Amino acid sequence: MSQSMPDTPDAIRSSAVPSRSAPSGPIGHSSAVPGDPATAAELVRLTIDGVELEVAKGTSILDAARQIGVRIPTLCHHEDLRSSGVCRVCVVAIDGMRTLQAACATPVNQPLTINTHTPEVRRARRHTIDLLLANHHGSCYTCRRNNNCELQSLAQEYGVDSFRFGHVESPRHPIDSSSSAIVHDPNKCVLCRRCVRTCSELQEIGCLTVVNRSDEARISTFAENELASAICINCGQCINRCPTGALGEQDQTDEIWAAIDNPEKFVVLQTAPSPRASIGECFGLPAGTSLTGQINTAARRMGFDAVFDTVQSADLTIMEEGTELILRLYNRLVKGDATIALPQFTSCSPGWVKYYEHFYPDMLENLSSAKSPQQMLGALLKTYYAEQAGLDPKDIVVVALMPCAAKKFECNRPEMCDSGYHDVDFGLTSRELAKMVAETGIDLPNLPPSDFDDPFGAGSSAGLIFGATGGVMEAALRTVIELVTSKQVEDFYDHAEITPVRGFEGARLIEIPIHEVGPVPALLQHLVPDWNWLQGTTLKVGVAHGIANAKRVVADIKAGGPFSECHFIEIMACPGGCLGGGGQPIPTTAAIRAQRTQALYAEATGYRLHKSHDNPVIQRLYTEFLTDGPCGHKAHKLLHTHYTRRGKWIL
């Protein structure tokens, strides 16, 4: 279209540089150099709705308006993502410009006079909303996002009282429910592309894309494969950023209710650390409200036969994964077995595991063979616990309350049946549990708290902090340091808080010099004779969260960079770790993730136990059940797994 592009010749000069990647903020890479005072931002004066203010050059009009409390509605904008300015809901009028500009995507680079609610602006916004509604199928009251939908809110805000341009009466596109984790309903899609920017830019997975053009444009995958056969890792980050009900988890609440209502079945709930710090958000509480005991009470009232803490198996994971690491190091460094792969990657995050299987099928041996805490506990519940409680494992239904969409896929992996049954029957997201609770009328936030059931009651705070990025590494280090040095972690780190591994930088490297070693504890004596080989060495570990950062870490390893010298690397698929998981309450922002993290660390300080190896339940397991110790034969059968070389080709 070289022709007739009416446009304003009043070019506005700028130096702000748009980028195709997600904004580097709290979830960016740690290598970003913090603000250099020499290049401190130049200030620009502007006027918004008659109010004068000064902002740093390059600030978006949207952010500038927020600074003075002027609210501009948005739809395609999400603070975790690059601004795209495509929905046109946030348009504002700028003096001297013929057309309206998207507030989210327009940087303030020179003095501007802006009006956010001229008649023209209001009419344009209303029209945009009307057009979106004209192509949106579904009734709010049958939608999972009823009362938590940005399109619905906009319609209400702009006084939509009729479908001015019509309404879709019956679905025009098939719903893709092929995936065990994620359901995509294009009929509810408003083409804001937040999911695409999440998948391709924030996470850099590249499963979702925009296909076709014009009014045939839609969100799909490569060659329009259904999600089950696409290169989707089920992280569910797209769900968290979808403004409508176009993306959601595979809802299994009906099946779970059926199990609860079946008197033959003994239905147990295991609860991961993260949902307890977030579920309050589904009931109107501020982010960062811990409701551990309330969830237990609610679950019992709903009819769950027992409630267990996944923190227990997180502690067990530390023992297994930590021992695996020690064995790898010993066999490589002492026995000189060059086939042993290092660094060892954590395997608790099923999104990460599937990503790794797709993109690095030739490096599978670097993944720890330890199952995730969810799967370890499932395997124990249908073996050890069934035996103890005198239950037939076929009657036990294990429901795992997880912050995660990918856990639904994980529990359905064919190899996760080491108990002889599906070790875990259902992965249940925080959102789904909230929905189930709501159905019962139970007032969860105001319930009296209650404890978990034995034997898998409260574990150590080390297992609890698995929910935050760096948590697995901190838990592992607490145990490794004590087992190797025979000293208390508290001798090195106050309150056993290994703060260098905490934080939100995208990828971080931590070095722990081992100056002294102690005797090998009884539990490990059959595996290594002594620790002398570790004396004077430096344990190098890494932490990364979000697939984009994980990808950089692996690339760095392949290129022989600093991460290639690591012994152990924790990777979580989701930004912020499990607390930011794809099964968590919507919305998600950096601030919300930080508040959830804070809640978890605060709860951790109240724990009596801080180290996985001190956990008496774990100790008893190794004496009563897993008698050949960590990474022993029985542990291997029940608690370890293997991976699939998936690759990224769809043939």
Place this chain on the structure above:
Amino acid sequence: MLVTEQERLREFVEAVVAHHGASRDQLIPILLAVQDEYGWISDFASQHIADQLAIHASEVYGVATFYHFINTRPKGRFVIRLSADMPSLMNGAEVIARQLERDLGIAFGETTADGLFTLEWTSCIGMNDQAPAMLINQAVFSALTPERVRQILDTCRQQLRAHRPICSETKETYVDGLSYAAYQAESALSKALQRTPQEVAAELEASGLRGLGGAGFPTGAKWRLVAEAEGETKYVVCNADEGEPGTFKDRVTLERYAALMCEGMTLAAYVTGAREGIIYLRWEYGYLRPQLEALLTARREAGLLGCGIMGKAGFDFDIRIQMGAGAYVCGEETALLESLEGFRGEPRNRIPYPVDFGLHGQPTVVNNVETFATTCLIVDRGAEWFTAMGTERSKGFKLLSVSGDCAKPGVYEVPWGTTVAGLLERVGGGGAKAVQVGGYAGHLVPAALFERKIAYEEFGTSGSIIVYGPQRDLLVVAENYLKFFVAESCGQCTPCRDGNAILLEGMQRLRQGRCTTDQLEQLIELGKSMQVASLCGLGQSSPKILLDIAAHFKDEVMARPIAA
């Protein structure tokens, strides 16, 4: 697919990528090259290309499905694309369409059982002066008649059996009064090199030349801004994606005066310090590529491109051609840049502007064919010569592509300020009911306003003039326009993606006599919102036809009887 076939495809893709370079910005050329060999881009090919470029297969697929002329499903050996522009329809394109369907035994959108022919409609292919016209693969056939259709199809079959390519069959476009014809090659460039880049920019600024693609940004200022902008690399991009229905003057310039365009690009390089120039050539003009490549080679050999141009040490500049793949919206300069970078041709938010943040984020001059060619005349003859023509705010002259109901369709050079009536007289368009000035995105001028001027002050234009005779049904016209905008919207922003479909529906209701006054008012209101709220010029200008009809022909369209 047999393993050996997969291997062959793999090797082919690797060779193509090696030839073009494993760089994202080569994605579209690579896709077109693979398609030239295989006829379409299979999933397997997409994944190989993605693998070679280290991008996700989904990205390749997203790009491939954006462009009309990249096939992600197999099509016939001969893809026939009949131009659906208004002048074509006015000259019997529908009759040609029926003839094609009868001869091939298929409907539009289908492929013959023998896999030889696929039949499609396409947006304007720039042959309006000899409409109706169609593309068969990249060959053009114009001035079609039902009898010729059969002959052309036979020729296709014969050429296939003989393993010979099919060749275009077109007529000469009538051209009237072009200053380009009298230009002495390289006189602007040699004069420019006697002066500083700043002086050349100042000359252009003094001439008042505004971008002739329609947006009308002052050209001298644009070049100066790029010259002054901070940036390691600067680019000069020629927009040869002439897609506005009804325009073909850039085609004529490319056919006959492409050297001026190259020289103009070289002037821009001299002013801005750019070392790389790119001609973004619309896919529909692919048949012009060989002669353009030959021109570039000749210029290199003559020292007019390459290192030390015209003996000036340090003045290094070269030009390459990159093909579009079928997207009107890529004529929008930021969409064009996205396409050049290997992405879907979706316009960017236009702060920052390409002068600061253009190709690969670097300061970039984007001008169209005509603008570059015209700069040569100005630098050669001086700003005063240019400003002596035109009006207060529209200096100099303009090339117009004239088609529709007129005796002498063709390319005309007119000084800005010419009245519509004056033009009609020159082209033999007497008795017209209305004239579309500036293509589908421009102004529908009713007879009552024919004394007004073609100039930025009144009716600015990119150069497309379509004359509508007294018998034309303007609602048929409007429906055709809106179908075009619906098909060509990039689909990115809400007002354009969804709004055009609503406007089209409204036009159809109007034609059926079923549009109430209230509904018409609502459509007008929606149109006004689209004009200000759409992200780019496409959605900002597509409602113009509705608004013009409502302003000038309301009584006529509302008097429409209710259709049975």
